[in-house]
Amino acid sequence: MSTGGEGIVYRCIRCGKTSSYESIIGMPDFKCPHCGYRILEKVRPPVVKRVKAR
Ligand SMILES: [Zn+2]
Numbered sequence: 326m327s328t329g330g331e332g333i334v335y336r337c338i339r340c341g342k343t344s345s346y347e348s349i350i351g352m353p354d355f356k357c358p359h360c361g362y363r364i365l366e367k368v369r370p371p372v373v374k375r376v377k378a379r
Pocket residue numbers: 337338339340341342357358359360361362
């Protein structure tokens with residue numbers, strides 16, 4: 326079970342499209358692969374938490 330950096334998604338604040346961490350890190354520059362904007366915000370996919378009902 327790994328809780329590493331996998332599954333992290335970045336969203337471009339300009340065009341609003343999301344890209345996976347792998348698709349961005351594979352490029353020479355850290356920027357949006359869709360429009361080339363350099364400011365991306367990190368989006369964590371919703372974590373499903375199982376809460377035990379008492
Ligand atoms: Zn963009």
